Amino acid sequence: MLKVDSIERGIVIDHIAAGKSMKIYKYLNLDEADFTVAMIKNVASKKLGRKDIIKIENVLDIDLNVLGFIDHNITINIIENDKIVKKLNLELPQEVSNVVKCSNPRCITSIEQEIDQRFRLVNREEKLYRCIYCDQAYDPNKQDI
Amino acid sequence: MLKGRHLIDPMDLTVEELESVFELADKIIENPVDYADVCKGKLLSTCFYEPSTRTRLSFEAAMLRLGGQVLGFSSAESSSAAKGESVRDTMMTIASYADICAMRHPKEGAPKVAALNSPIPVINGGDGGHQHPTQTLTDLLTIRALRGNLTDFTIGICGDLKFGRTVHSLIKALSRYDNIKFVLISPEELRIPDYIREEILMKKEIEFQEIERLEDVMSELDILYMTRVQKERFFNEADYVRLKDSYILDKDKMTMAKQNMAVLHPLPRVNEISVEVDSDPRAAYFKQAKYGMFVRMALIMKLLGVEKC
Numbered sequence: 001m002l003k004v005d006s007i008e009r010g011i012v013i014d015h016i017a018a019g020k021s022m023k024i025y026k027y028l029n030l031d032e033a034d035f036t037v038a039m040i041k042n043v044a045s046k047k048l049g050r051k052d053i054i055k056i057e058n059v060l061d062i063d064l065n066v067l068g069f070i071d072h073n074i075t076i077n078i079i080e081n082d083k084i085v086k087k088l089n090l091e092l093p094q095e096v097s098n099v100v101k102c103s104n105p106r107c108i109t110s111i112e113q114e115i116d117q118r119f120r121l122v123n124r125e126e127k128l129y130r131c132i133y134c135d136q137a138y139d140p141n142k143q144d145i
Numbered sequence: 146m147l148k149g150r151h152l153i154d155p156m157d158l159t160v161e162e163l164e165s166v167f168e169l170a171d172k173i174i175e176n177p178v179d180y181a182d183v184c185k186g187k188l189l190s191t192c193f194y195e196p197s198t199r200t201r202l203s204f205e206a207a208m209l210r211l212g213g214q215v216l217g218f219s220s221a222e223s224s225s226a227a228k229g230e231s232v233r234d235t236m237m238t239i240a241s242y243a244d245i246c247a248m249r250h251p252k253e254g255a256p257k258v259a260a261l262n263s264p265i266p267v268i269n270g271g272d273g274g275h276q277h278p279t280q281t282l283t284d285l286l287t288i289r290a291l292r293g294n295l296t297d298f299t300i301g302i303c304g305d306l307k308f309g310r311t312v313h314s315l316i317k318a319l320s321r322y323d324n325i326k327f328v329l330i331s332p333e334e335l336r337i338p339d340y341i342r343e344e345i346l347m348k349k350e351i352e353f354q355e356i357e358r359l360e361d362v363m364s365e366l367d368i369l370y371m372t373r374v375q376k377e378r379f380f381n382e383a384d385y386v387r388l389k390d391s392y393i394l395d396k397d398k399m400t401m402a403k404q405n406m407a408v409l410h411p412l413p414r415v416n417e418i419s420v421e422v423d424s425d426p427r428a429a430y431f432k433q434a435k436y437g438m439f440v441r442m443a444l445i446m447k448l449l450g451v452e453k454c
Contacts, residue, residue, distance in 0.1 A: 106273045108252040112231050115258055122344065133254020134275055135340055 011062060012077040013054040018042055020071065021052035027066050027099060035059050048073070065093040069129070092127060095120045104136035148450030151260040153269045155278040155318040163318075167286050169443040170436075172453075177210065180442065183451050184213030190243035191217035192235065192259075193270065194226060194250045199412055199434060200270050200279070204247045207441035211451075216243065221251075233262045240265045245449055247279075266448040274308035280411050281314040282444060283437035288368060290436065291407050291429060296323045303330040303359055303392050304372035304417060306337045311411040312372055313341055320345050327353035328362050330392065334384070335374070359392055363401035369394070371410045371417050371430075395419040402427065409433055 016024060021039050030037050036057035045051035056062065060078060067074050068090035076088035097118050102109045109115050109131070119129040119138050129138040147162060158166070173180050189208040193201050196219070205215045218224040225235060232250065236259040239246055245266045248256045253273035260267040271277040289295050300319070306312050306329055316337070319325050327346065329337055336342075336355055346353045356362060363369075371394055376385050394408065399422060410418060410430040422428050446452070 104253065106251075106253045106275075108232065108250070108255040108258055108272075111252060112233075112258070114231065115233070130340070131254065133257045134273070135253075137340065 006082065007055050007057045007079055008082050009080050010055065010057040010059060011064075012079060013056075013064075013067070014051070014075045014077060015045070015048060015073050016052040016054065017048065017071055017073070018050035018052055021054055024052075024054060024067065024070060024074075027070065028062060028064070030054070030056070033059075064088070064090070066096055066099060068092045069096045069099060072127075092121055092124060095132070096129065100138055102131040102134065102136050103139070103142070104131065104134050107131060107134040107136060109133060146450075147447040149266060150448060151263070151267045151269075152278050152444065152448070153257050153260050153267070154276050155281045155314045157278070160321050163282070163285065166282065166440065166443045166447055167289055169446060170286055170439045173442050174439050179453055180211055180446070182212035183446060183453055184208060184211035184449065187211075187213040187245070187449060187451070188243040189213055189215045189217075189445065190239045190246045191215060191219070191270075192224070192239060192246060192248040192250075193217065193219045194221040194224070194248075194255070196220065197249055197270070199437065200249060200277075201247075203434070203438045204268075204270065204279075204441055204445075206438050207445055210438070211442055211445060213244075213445075217247075232258045235259075236263045236267070239263075245445060268444065268448070271310055274310050274313075276314045277310040277411075278314050278318075279441055279444065280311045280437070281318045282440045283433060284311070284315050284370070284409060284411070285318060286436045286440045287409060287429060287433040288407070290432075292367070295319070296325065298324075298367035299326040299328060299365055300368040300370060301328040301330055301359070301362055301366040302370045302372070303394075305335045305374045306331040306372070307335040309372045312337065312370075315370065316341055317345055320349055320351055325351070327351065328366065329353060329355045330357070330359050330362065331355070332357065359394070359398060360401065363398055364403065366402065366406050369402070369406060369408050371408065371414070373410075373413065373415050373417055393417055393419065394422055396421050396425075399425055399427070 021041055025039055038055040040053045042050045043053055064076055072090055077084045078086040097116050101117050109117055118132045120132050122128050122130050191201050191204055208215050232255050240263050247268045247270045248259055249270035250272050253275035256267055256269035256272050269276055269278055302312055406427055407429045408427055
């Protein structure tokens with residue numbers, strides 16, 4: 001079995017749906033990171049069957065809000081001195097930028113590509129987001145992140 | 146305080162702020178001469194990326210009657226949009242010249258993009274099938290003038306409720322007033338969008354019904370708001386031809402209505418209100434057009450922060 005060392009200090013992003021870690025890697029801009037990042041795919045999981053994990057070493061100040069929008073099953077562990085010192089509950093962010101595209105063909109973002117694709121949370125219970133420009137709802141069943 | 150603000154969505158203004166605009170409009174209607182120079186030295190830019198008669202001319206008339214001046218364009222072809230310039234860049238340029246901007250655009254959300262990039266107030270003059278907040282101010286001022294207030298009535302809204310931006314803005318705005326019942330009359334294909342039904346009407350537990358025949362409810366209505374089936378909002382011609390004559394208001398239908406019912410229409414009409422209805426004292430749509438100019442005068446004054454001398 002492949003072994004990836006535990007980290008002494010940093011962030012562990014756990015319970016990522018199998019196969020989604022590369023997208024999260026991208027949304028957190030980890031491709032531009034100058035610190036150590038380990039991405040582990042298809043780990044056996046009691047809860048999910050298979051899951052992905054991302055470990056980030058020696059960095060604690062990453063904005064993880066977008067993860068609540070992408071997948072609320074994800075768990076975040078903050079590690080210090082080899083121990084979990086904090087488990088973060090993901091909240092739905094008030095707004096997400098450039099994560100999903102508006103699907104309305106009449107939206108201004110459909111013809112002006114440089115405009116940021118921004119969605120704001122309009123109903124927390126229903127996890128409903130709408131395009132800030134045209135009010136089109138983001139439908140997670142029709143649009144993959 | 147409305148000075149420096151944008152008006153993109155009817156909900157951008159609180160009920161109190163709307164009332165302050167209406168009160169100023171009342172004063173202007175009463176004594177227009179007193180306001181003839183209040184915007185002297187100010188420039189309104191009208192950026193209209195698609196055709197309009199009433200909205201553009203009423204903005205221009207409003208600014209000219211306040212003593213200000215206007216500049217702008219009336220089609221995308223006569224602006225740098227034809228060369229591929231973005232809304233953002235156009236807005237940043239216009240803001241260097243003018244003090245306030247009214248924008249109409251066929252794409253939904255374009256005025257919002259402009260507002261996010263503008264140091265001067267931007268007024269949404271209609272964006273695709275989305276919102277048309279100054280038409281809503283016009284509608285509210287008209288209803289208020291005809292009924293004395295904006296509460297306790299049944300309004301029938303008839304025609305293209307799916308793509309009709311004036312309808313979406315009006316329902317949103319009226320949802321904040323007490324005891325208003327909505328009767329939504331349209332073919333099934335042109336019913337209100339889900340977000341208006343679920344997030345406005347159902348969420349606020351407002352009484353509403355969706356029906357197909359105007360005749361079935363004429364006698365219950367205090368206001369009848371007619372709309373045009375807009376050809377440019379359809380994706381195909383066949384659907385337009387099939388639905389465009391579904392709802393026509395004529396003298397016969399008017400006999401079923403209350404004696405004090407008011408007929409409103411954002412105009413232009415095609416054939417959804419017969420010309421024979423124009424002479425009926427309940428036909429209020431041309432009065433409504435005039436209120437549109439007065440309410441835009443009040444709005445321009447408020448957003449520019451100018452006051453009567």
